[in-house]
């Protein structure tokens with residue numbers, strides 16, 4: 175008799191979940207509810223019903239069966255008509271006469287929105303999940319499962335939701351050799367070598383996870399792109415990925431190397447105004463769409479960090495983007511053209527360059543081009559102000575790029591939840607059209623009425639069993655999807671959901687864990703780059719402190735370029751007396767950042783060169799404050815580890831232990847950051863440590879001599895590309 179639960183568990187596909195808590199199942203664990211909670215879901219019933227036979231409807235039914243049978247620990251059947259009371263009916267008004275007859279408020283929800291309603295139809299209690307397309311219903315199904323996973327009431331549901339942003343994309347910086355630039359979770363999940371014949375089943379779970387949070391596109395290779403991806407054999411491989419992701423509403427996109435017409439097309443030039451080049455891209459687009467009819471489009475990094483681009487031929491970013499846009503337009507594809515451009519040949523403050531390059535071209539881009547702007551004007555630092563480009567180009571589609579992988583925030587071993595960082599960006603007020611012109615409104619298109627909207631996140635996914643390199647980094651993937659769906663969502667609510675889905679619903683656990691997450695980003699800022707400092711990381715690998723570095727090959731890659739510390743003070747003067755970057759913001763913002771007194775303290779050294787003796791809000795001198803911030807950061811990581819240790823009885827051993835180990839690494843790193851930074855800045859300021867502050871453990875020369883040649887995430891294409899042989903297929 176004892177066998178029965180085990181047999182049932184196996185039948186419902188729950189066995190693997192019970193066996194290993196290795197993080198593979200992410201937030202889709204569907205563990206059986208506790209007995210008291212189960213009682214609340216009796217009305218959900220035992221049937222999943224749909225009249226649609228599309229591939230998407232099939233995976234929706236599979237997910238509902240999997241989720242409900244796991245959560246409710248009972249047998250759930252899938253069918254095409256309601257037989258008993260207590261069914262879950264999903265579909266669209268077109269494929270379900272029942273849904274059509276209900277006249278649900280679907281008109282303004284677009285192709286991806288959904289309605290979930292608890293109803294009684296012909297005397298039977300049902301939960302209806304309806305969209306205008308099967309994809310909308312799939313999103314609704316995941317939302318419905320979340321209701322039960324988080325133990326929210328499910329008997330009087332009336333949920334209406336639609337995404338605010340059209341393109342919600344993961345940008346993979348995955349290389350064709352399987353490495354990932356800035357990837358800390360193992361090798362790429364795209365196994366180019368065995369594609370297209372073998373598609374890893376893991377890609378199905380990848381698609382499920384993405385669909386569950388509304389992600390609807392993936393750029394599958396690095397922006398530092400290899401042109402090989404555009405060759406016939408690789409297009410076939412990409413097509414196999416596209417076929418796998420399609421039922422989940424996910425389109426594939428490719429990074430396009432601007433010089434591909436030369437490298438694989440045998441043309442002498444890649445000049446965007448050259449007719450042969452234009453024809454080459456047009457043919458290439460036709461070829462791709464022949465293999466992948468719903469191909470999303472191209473992402474381009476051009477004339478940035480050594481990448482080729484239109485400026486190599488004296489042409490503009492608009493010329494380059496529009497050429498590709500024209501090639502894709504007949505097929506409905508888009509071009510995402512990155513604004514992350516800067517050149518060491520330009521003698522201006524690096525953070526001003528994207529704005530200077532793109533602002534003059536406002537209105538010059540085709541409708542199917544979207545300029546993709548990093549959240550801050552520099553490069554995914556622990557804290558930056560929002561990029562001045564948001565709001566500055568009303569006649570240009572403008573999308574937001576954030577980095578989910580934590581290149582500058584402790585890789586995969588530091589517990590840093592990025593929700594608050596992204597929320598801070600979204601809620602920043604650009605003042606483009608007066609107060610309340612938030613970045614969120616630029617991104618969702620409401621500020622300027624843009625139709626093509628985008629939020630892209632640089633993926634943190636790899637082939638590690640837990641996908642992201644740590645359990646808590648899964649929260650960043652999750653939060654990205656949720657914020658792309660709703661840029662005004664609260665980072666705290668998202669964290670709360672994630673903890674419930676990932677661990678359990680016990681408030682003794684959820685409260686402290688959400689607390690850990692919500693405080694974590696500010697703590698990382700303090701031990702790495704407090705008070706508006708930026709880019710103080712070691713060269714290349716970007717691991718660990720390197721505030722003294724002044725030989726990185728280009729001035730604007732050097733930490734000393736950013737901190738500008740000297741005997742008199744520290745910080746980058748970006749006011750009118752300095753680089754005047756403040757002038758790129760709208761007047762209300764520029765005024766605020768121009769004055770020392772009105773600049774938020776957390777951006778002080780970003781905008782001002784401040785004397786060491788300046789008194790900050792705490793009453794301390796700037797020097798004392800800087801030392802205290804580093805010290806606080808380190809102390810708070812120690813406290814985080816203590817909080818986690820107390821949670822041991824509430825978490826499975828596997829996920830508890832690995833996270834505890836990561837926190838030990840984070841403590842070690844925070845101490846290193848604190849000590850090395852203080853040792854260096856003290857050598858510059860010549861000031862004594864504030865009373866009671868412990869001295870760095872080592873001398874400055876010790877810290878300077880440290881190096882981490884094997885810091886992960888430094889893989890790159892770097893291969894010589896030979897054009898493939900001419901197609902000599904014998905028909």
Ligand code: GCW
Pocket residue numbers: 347355356397398475479514553554581
């Ligand atoms: O953050 C920097 C990274 C590069 C990256 C670049 C970019 C893909 O250090 O590795 O290259 O930004 O965003 O293009």
